[in-house]
Amino acid sequence: MEIVMVHGYFLRGTGSNLFVANTCRELCKLGHQVKLFCQEEKPQLFDFIETAWDFDRHNHNITIVYQQATPYPGKCQLYRPNLNGFLPVYVYDNYPGYVVKTYSDCTPAEIEAYIEDNRRALDAVVDPGRTALVLSNHSIMQPVYVARSRLGHCRHVMTVHGSCLNFSVRHSLLLKEYAREALANAEWVVFISQYSRLEFLAFFDNDPSLYAKSLVIPGGVDLKNFISLNGSSEKQAEIDGLLARLAAPPLIAGQPSAATALWQTDEDVVRKLGRIDFTDEKIILYYGKYLWTKGVQLLIAAAPLMLMKNHRLRIILVGFGSSRDYFETLIKALDQGDLAPLSH
Template identity: 30%
Template sequence: MTVFCQEAHPERYDLGGAEVVRPDVGGLLPVFVLDRYEGYDVKLVQDCTRAELDDWVAANAATLRDRLPVDLVFCNHVLLGGAVGAAAGAPYAIKAHGSELEYSMRGRPELEAWGRQVLDGAESVFVGSAHIRAVLEEVCGHVGRVHEVPPGVDVDDWRPRPRAEALAALVEEARLDPPNPGNASERLPDEGNADRLASFLTGDQAIVVYFGKLLLNKGVHLLLEVLGDVEARAVIVGFGDYRAQLEQLADPDRVLFTGPLEHRHLVQLLPLADACVVPSIFPEAFGMVAAEAAATGCPPLVARHSGLAEIADGLEAEYPPELRHLTSFAKGDVGDLRDKLLALLALSGSEREAIRAAARRAAVERWSWTGVAERLLAASRFN
C-alpha cells in the first residue's frame, strides 16, 4: 500500500509499513477548517479559485499516475480526494466525511455539482455513519453503491489498564514530550505535563476527560458549566482557538488543560477516567473519541445527535437495561448533561465494572480495526 498525503512529518505516525508519497502541490493547501500548517498557504476550499483547485488536483493526480497500475485508489473526502481519484484514471473509491460536505460543499452549487460528478465515477462510496449517508444525499443528490462502515479503533492499544500502571506510563510518556517553553506551540503538549498530570490524577476524586479540538462547536463550555455542580476533576485535552475562553470559564483547581496529546498518552489517560464526555453542539460524522474511550473501558457520555447517536445506540445494545440511559444526553442541554454525569459518577462498584465491561465489549464488537477491515473488504470489488 502507498499513502499519498501532505503530512510534513509522516515518520511520526505508524502506517504499518506503507510507503508515503508527498506530491508537490506548489505550497497551496485547501482545507475545510482554517488552521496553521508549516510551509503551506492555507485556504478554505470554497475560497480557492477553480483554477487553483484544478491545479492542485492535477498535481496530485500526476504523481499518482506515476505509480499506476494499481488495483484501487481509496480517496479521502469527496472533494478534493475524489477529484484526484477521478483525474488519475484508475479505479477509485471515495470515503465521504462531514467536514467537506458541511463546511465547504453545502450550499455552494459549483462544489456540489463537482462532488456529484466524481461520486458518479467511483467504484464505491463509503460513509462512517447513517448520518453522513443522509448528509451526502442532501448535498450531492442520490448516490449509489454507498456502504456504511464506521472508523476503526485499535482495541489492542486502546484497552483497559490497571490504574497504577496507566498513571505511571502516562507520566513517563509525558516526560518524553519535546520542549515547549511557554506553551509557544499549540500543536505540542503543554510544558511540564508530566508533573502536572502526576499531581492532578493522584487521589480518589472522580476524573472526567474531554479530548478533541477546543472549538466553540465542540461544546466544551457545557462540560465546564456542569462541573460546578459535580464532584469531579476534568482533564481537557486538545488545542484550538477557543482555549483561552475555556480557561477563563474553568476552575484551575479542578480543571487541567494539557494541550494536544498523542495516542501514546491517551491510551494511558482514558483508563484512569470515570467518564469521557463528548458534548458537541455541531453535527459529527461519527464519535471516534467516544469509541476509543469505550475501548479502554471508560464510559462515554455523548450528546445524542448525528453520528454520536449511533455510538450511543451501540453502547446501549451492550449496557445493562437499567443503565442504558447513561450513554447520552440531549444536545446542548446542560441540565441533562449534569443529571447524567452525576448518575454515572454515583454508580456502585459493581455497576461501574458492568458498564466498563459493556463499553469495552461494544468497541471490540462494533468498531475494532479487524471488524472494520472485514466490512471494507466485503464491500469492495475484490470480494
C-alpha cells in the first residue's frame, strides 16, 4: 500500500514529531511504501528512511540528497518542501535556517503562501491514483494543503495533536476556519486520548458530523525501548551504556541557546548524570518540552516540600524549549531563597 504522511515539521524532539517518526517506521515494518513530507534535515538518523529529496524554490522539481539501505520490507521516501525560509509554528522556538512566527502572529498572506508552497510540493510528487491513504497531522495547516492538493479526493485520516488547538486555533477565528476546512476534507479524525477528543469536540460545539468521524487510537508504547529491568545490575549497565553514548564526540555540542539547534546535548550532561545514584535514590523524571502548560513550574515549586520529606529524592528534567531559562531561574531562586529575579 502506498501511504502519504504529511507533517510540516521535524522528526525529533516534540510529541507529534516522535509520533510521525514511529508511525512511519511501523508502516515500513508492515511492508507499506511511505511518502513522507516534512522538514527533517537529518534523514541519516532514521533507519526507515531510504531516500531524502529536496525541492527547488518553486517546489516543482526535486533533487536526491540522501540514500541508504533500510532493514524493513517497506520503504520511506522523505520529501522536504522548500518553504523559502519561513516556518509558522504553534509554539515559538528558534529553528536555525528559518524565520519563525507563531500562527497567531502570521498575516493571512504569509499563511496562504506557506499553504501554497506545500501544496505545490505535494502535487509535484504524489500520484492520487496510487495513493491508498493520506495521513496528516495537526488540525492546521497540513490537512488544509492536503485538501487543496490533488490528494483532496483520497482517503484522508487527520491526527490531532494538542498544541495546535490550544496555542493557535483556540485564539483565532481565522485559524478556526482553516481547521474547519481541514475537518471537512478528512474521512476520519484521530485523537491520541479520549481527553483530547472531548476537548476538541467541545471547542467545535460538539458538531454531530465531527463526532461521528472522530475516534481514539492511543499512541502505544514501543516495548523494545521501554522494558522492565531485572535488578540494579541491569539498570546500572543501561546507565553506563547511556553515559558512554552521550560522551561520544558527535553528541556533545555545547549548551543550547537561542542561537543554536534545539536538540543539542548539554556539554556537562555526563558529569551531571554521573553524580546520580540510580540504585538508592528515588527518581522523579520529567521528559518533554519546556512549556508552562506542561506544569513543570509546579513540579519545581513543590520540590522543596518533597525534599524535606525525602532527602534521597532527585528530580531530573529532560527536554528543550523556550521556557528553559525561566525554569532555571525559578530553581535558582528557590535554592537561594531569593524570589526577586522572578519579578523581572
